[in-house]
Amino acid sequence: MFSRRGFLIGTGGLLTMAFVGDARAFIRRKEAPLLAVPPRTAHTLYWDWPDGLDEPQLFLDGEPEVIAPEPPTWRVFLNSLDAKDYTAGEIKERLEQMSFDPSHLDQQMDGAWWELHYDRVSGPSAKAYRLLKGIDLGPDLDPSVDGPHLDFVEGGGNQFDYSLHVHPSDLLALSLLQARLIDLRLPIKVERWDS
Incomplete structure (x- = not known):
């Protein structure tokens, strides 16, 4: 399953058309997203752009690990x-x-039960998916619509992959995501994963 969400851009708060212009200019100069700093931070949404992926991927409060660790007791x-x-x-x-x-x-x-739990609930990718899916970031978009957005993906390349992923479309989408989280007064910081 796949869904796409855009961003609410308005006249109040940080996420304005002026911010979009500033973010685009910053990205051209620095080749990095413009990430405003929230007043306080309780969670960190790490982004990583692994080799072979067209878009970055988000992970909540944990390293970019998509394979479940050994099951606990x-x-x-x-x-x-x-x-x-x-x-x-x-x-x-x-x-x-x-x-x-x-x-x-x-x-x-049980290994299968643990892996399913990790892919859908406790893994850092699943946590990012579940968190962002529940926040009013902006409107649902038709998959053919271009522009900065988040892709919410359920499953991977085969029928046995039940993992959950969130992929920002580009560096501008990361900038807009951080601004929207600040506008919503959510203590979540967007940061590049540094291994």
């Missing part, structure tokens, strides 16, 4: 903040499907 997972994304009923149902025995609490989680 069930005990570690169930005690983590990640477990809060599921209802007790959903966790119970999954454990029953696996014929889970409480003696398995200190064994590594």
Whole structure:
């Protein structure tokens, strides 16, 4: 699945037509986005432009890792903040499907379930997708519409890829994203990943 969102550009706040002009000029001079600094920061949206991709990709509060790390034990997972994304009923149902025995609490989680959770919930790419999908950044756009935007992508190149990704169209889209987050008074900083 794929959706595209543009940006709300108005007369109030930071995200104005004048800002768009300034951002374009800055990008031409510096070959980097114009990223205004929010008054306070609680989260960081890192962007990285990996080799082979046409657009950068966003990651929330974590390094650009798209492959799930080794699964934790069930005990570690169930005690983590990640477990809060599921209802007790959903966790119970999954454990029953696996014929889970409480003696398995200190064994590594089911790899397929962990990978799906990482791709859709706890991975830095999925966190960026879920955060930005829930924020009023601007209007939904037809995929044929050009101009700065964010692409929200579900899945990858094969039928077994359930990962979630957000791709800004270009450096201007990164500048506009940061300005819109500031206009919404969200304590989120956009920053290039520096490995």
